[in-house]
Amino acid sequence: MADPLVSPARPATPVLANLTPLEQLRAGRMPRRLVQLLVGLWLYGASMAMVIRGSLGLDPWDVFHAGVMTHVGLSFGTVVILVGVLVLLLWIPLRQVPGLGTVANVILIGVATDATLALLGTPDGLVARGAFMLGGIVVNGLAGALYIGAQLGPGPRDGLMTGLARRTGLSIRLVRTSLEVTVLATGFLLGGQVGLGTLIYAVSIGPLVQFFLPFTVVALGDGQQAQSSRRSEAQRVSS
Numbered sequence: 001m002a003d004p005l006v007s008p009a010r011p012a013t014p015v016l017a018n019l020t021p022l023e024q025l026r027a028g029r030m031p032r033r034l035v036q037l038l039v040g041l042w043l044y045g046a047s048m049a050m051v052i053r054g055s056l057g058l059d060p061w062d063v064f065h066a067g068v069m070t071h072v073g074l075s076f077g078t079v080v081i082l083v084g085v086l087v088l089l090l091w092i093p094l095r096q097v098p099g100l101g102t103v104a105n106v107i108l109i110g111v112a113t114d115a116t117l118a119l120l121g122t123p124d125g126l127v128a129r130g131a132f133m134l135g136g137i138v139v140n141g142l143a144g145a146l147y148i149g150a151q152l153g154p155g156p157r158d159g160l161m162t163g164l165a166r167r168t169g170l171s172i173r174l175v176r177t178s179l180e181v182t183v184l185a186t187g188f189l190l191g192g193q194v195g196l197g198t199l200i201y202a203v204s205i206g207p208l209v210q211f212f213l214p215f216t217v218v219a220l221g222d223g224q225q226a227q228s229s230r231r232s233e234a235q236r237v238s239s
Helices: 021-026 030-054 060-072 076-089 100-119 126-149 156-168 172-190 196-216 222-238
Strands: none
Touching (some): 030 076, 030 126, 030 196, 060 172, 060 196, 076 156, 100 156, 126 196, 156 172
8 A cells, every 4th residue: 555645756757759740640649649739739829828918028939929019010829820930931941840740839829829818808916917927837838748748749949949959069058048038139129028927937937848748748659769769869979
């Protein structure tokens, strides 16, 4: 009998496979993975809307989206979609190939953001706004883990980061930091909102996604995992 005073161990994180877009579709467990992808992307857009309604600062990419929105007269979600398409075009010189999840990411997050913004008003009072902001950040971490764990391809912004790191030989950390500082500064100059939420998001989103991933990564078949391991090793040796 298990000791009731001992907390159960967190599940070990299944390996995130390094698969081509075609291999992602052939990897099995597609109904589960597809539902998880769609739920994760919709929650991601909804969580962005929660942070926006909190009005205490946005994450770096949303600062950029908000800054662009003030100049083009389009909805926030439409700007998210258009920026996602433009970022996806940058994959071409990097020789990145989008997966099903990548394409769904470009479209669905913007739609979900606009739909949630239409339902949510800006709450009254600092406490309620803070609750919206913090709740949105936590849900964003869960949503990110859900769509990453579906293993159907990265989002356009994540793919840009990994593609640049591979082509330049720079570290993921340096490339990600450089990208986010660039979009944050540009968005701020365009009129996007920077505040406490921007800082909290920056320091918490990584740990949140890492916390949720063990519960959300869909384990694939042994053959796909072995194939992914061989490809990763070949890339490591050739780099």
